[in-house]
Amino acid sequence: MDEEPPGFEVDDRTVAEILDRRLEGGNDGGYLAPADAFRVLELYGIPVAGWRYAGSAEEVLAAARTGEPPLTFPLVVKAHAPAVVHKSDIGAVEVGIEDEAALAEAVAAIAHRVAEAGERLEGFLVQEMVSEGHETIFGISTDPRFGPLLMFGLGGRYVEVFRDVRFGVTPMTRTEAEEMVRGIRCVKLLDGVRGEPPADFEVLVEVLLRLAQIAVRHPRIRELDVNPFLAAPRRNQARAVDVRIRVAEPPGA
Ligand code: ADP
Ligand code: MG
DSSP states (O other): OOOOOOOOOOOOOHHHHHHHHHHOOSEEEOOOOOHHHHHHHHHTTBBBBOEESSGGGGGHHHHHOOOOSOHHHHHEEEEOOTTTGGGGGGEEEEEEEEEHHHHHHHHHHHHHHHHHHTTTOOOEEEEEEOOOOOOEEEEEEEETTTTEEEEEEEEHHHHHOOOOOEEEEEEEHHHHHHHHHOOOOHHHHHHHHHTOOOOOHHHHHHHHHHHHHHHHHHEEEEEEEEEEEEEOOOOOOOEEHHHHHHHHOOOOO
């Protein structure tokens, strides 16, 4: 018998509400705010680094101190400047923050750099720092004729250098997802070089399958990029640390 794509139990209703809210003003919602984009991943059972959002520099410390489970240092802080595609290009990402004093300094430095770049700053994302793992990328794009296209490959700084990515279509079976993950040219890097432990492949396959499901069930997600997803040796340490989601009514809807 043909292999069926898996069905994950997820909170589709809340995802739909997030998309509804973004599309209230019209058919093209643009990019979700970072908090909503991370929430969509969480609702789909995709592991993300612990995060808080603050609407201003003054609120960052309070945001970092509240909520359960508490955030643990080291932290990372990033600007939310909606027009900026690559935050690190303008110095809007600070990693390896060890304490609250360093956090306050990082926020001030980022605010300064965003202003110098002439960009509008809307807030800050504070995140737990993920110290282990290879940078991988997951993506959804939509082709007007073929529908959703899934992508997996090496991410972060590697993505532009090696262009080592594979594509797949929906519905996606586990076998297809495994072939996509195993099919990148530099898969040996994930297997671990020079005595490094291998990345957990099962979590990568599952993230891909969960994204394939979101692409099928939520066609208003026109584009989604997780870059990077840090593929750690142990499953429970792998985390998405950056995500962008563009929403629009599909053509003809
Ligand atoms: P952008 O892609 O907009 O420049 P990212 O959020 O992807 O911004 O951050 C840039 C880089 O900083 C990432 O590719 C990754 O190497 C590193 N980084 C970002 N967030 C974290 C984190 N929470 N833990 C570890 N490294 C991070
Ligand atoms: Mg990124």
